[in-house]
Amino acid sequence: MECIDFKLNDTNQVSSKVINFNTLASELKLSIPDYQRPYVWKIKQTRMLLKDIENTKDGALLGSIILHEIKRDDKTIYEVIDGQQRLTTIKLILTALNNHDELKEDLKEYDNYLNDVSFFHKISQDNIKINYEYIKNYLSDKDKAKDFLENLENTQFIIVATTKADDAFIFFDNTNSKGKKLESYDLIKAFHLQSIKNEKMLNKWAKYYESLFEEKCKTQPNIKTLLLKFLIPTRLWIKGSSRDNKFDKVAFNELCHEDLNGKRATNMGILSNYKYGDDFFKYLRKYEKIYKFILEKNNNFFKYLWKPHSNVGNLNTFDGLMICLVLCESKFKNSEEILASLLRVVYSHRLLEDRVNCPKNAKDLVKHIYFASYASEVEKLLEKKGQKCQEEELKANKTIKAKTHNELTAYLDNFYKNFENKIVYKHKYNDERKK
Incomplete structure (x- = not known):
């Protein structure tokens, strides 16, 4: 030998x-x-x-x-x-x-x-x-x-x-x-864990990360959702990227950075970068908790929204809604207050396009939410966007009668039943549903 x-x-x-x-x-x-x-x-x-x-x-x-x-x-x-x-x-x-x-x-x-x-x-x-x-x-x-x-x-x-x-x-x-x-999430985990020298902390974060692979319940986001349907698209959209799918192809480069010259970057919220280690997992856990909070808080309402099981790399309208809600909650803790108006705007494009993979309106909102200094800025933006949505829907002559057998009907009915007293925007569906 x-x-x-x-x-x-x-x-x-x-x-x-x-x-x-x-x-x-x-x-x-x-x-x-x-x-x-x-x-x-x-x-x-x-x-x-x-x-x-x-x-x-x-x-x-x-x-x-x-x-x-x-x-x-x-x-x-x-x-x-x-x-x-x-x-x-x-x-x-x-x-x-x-x-x-x-x-x-x-x-x-x-x-x-x-x-x-x-x-x-x-x-x-x-x-x-x-x-x-x-x-x-x-x-x-x-x-x-x-x-x-x-x-x-x-x-x-x-x-x-x-x-x-x-x-x-x-x-x-x-x-x-x-x-x-x-997969990208395997490489991301290995990159950030390999630098942690404290064995106790390494085991802690390794077990935490692996727990995100488990499908525990509908209100528990898994690692694929957190990375590929929230963190990566949100970061890219804020930066102006036109990418709308295959987020797994860029996930590693987006979340794993080789060199910060030993200097800590200014806290940039969701755009913060970490060379490696403990800080990255704290960052991940922060947004996982917010995502879970919003799912649990609104679970009874969300169950009426159509949430198809699309490919991991493709975002649907509900994913776009969650991106905006988590971003607002992390900045202003106002997700509950703006849910009705945000949902009104985000799902308008779902109605106009009559397909599930269309988070366009959410994508248009993300950068505005990130750079807003006050919650009132977001509220005014949603009011303006809501009025524009109403105009586009009227112009397209979209009626609830034409979609009697569409899953979107349930969304519209539940939308008004739950938020009629709160909603700011009055559009033709409010009258259509009473006919």
Whole structure:
């Protein structure tokens, strides 16, 4: 067995080697940091890996592994930055192979392989259980299992090791053809967590972020909603971007900034930038709480609004409404006061266009709300916009009778039932619904 020495030091901070699995697993103390995403491989990816190992000749190359070398209690630990899905699956393979008494002795040298890794996320636990059962059945034949272990030990990896976390992240292989491409929210989490040195804080924010993946209830926004249907479109629209979809393509660059020259930027509200770390998660949690507050506060009313399950990258009218409400609440704490007039303006375009993916009016409002100094400015703007909406609707000759079977009818009826005493704008629907 070869001895691994990456020879990393202050002048040589990156090194790479091609080594077989036997050497990797028995010589290196590997650890999967908490900021990594959950174990997401399904049977499809597991089966592909099993086939690659089973059909290997003279040591198949199973891709690259990115490691961050750290010192802990005078021991050298290698944190897995990229490759955790493959390495975790191989851990399941070794566990399944250990069911054969004939292989137990051979497997002892791998007792320390990922032995202190814990998977607290339910997504990881569910996938581990399903994949392990599949692997155990796949390797149930003892002769097949013996040959498989020999093949596994001879498989090879390109190992890239570095002492700098930033370099490790730059090398992050997010296009591994054998696995699942990392999503923008995975990269954002890794970027901000990898810089937190306090283990207690790292675990806290890692668990908080992972909790946002869970579908708890209708009033609990998940990470996809927060990033791709609120934070990213809001920031881009304020800056004047014309982008209306595929926000996941720009999410990482928008929320992860490499260099602020060590100077703290002025608090710019939702446009604030954070190099990395604790402040970003506080920023995320702030808007998550506001978003959740508005959903809970208005849940009985919102349930009458048509909220289709559109693609993550596409915004519908309700998303536009929520963007404006959260922005107003974060600045002026007046979301309840302006809900009726805001909804009147935002949903007018939904009516005129007769389609769900049309947050145009919301997009036109966002920049005005962000730069407003007083809540009264927003209220006057909505009054002006409401009058214009009324004119456009009358000009287009849109009537509620023409939309008797449209989901929008329910919205209009409920709108007036709940807000007739508050609404400022009187338009033709108020008379139409009484006919």
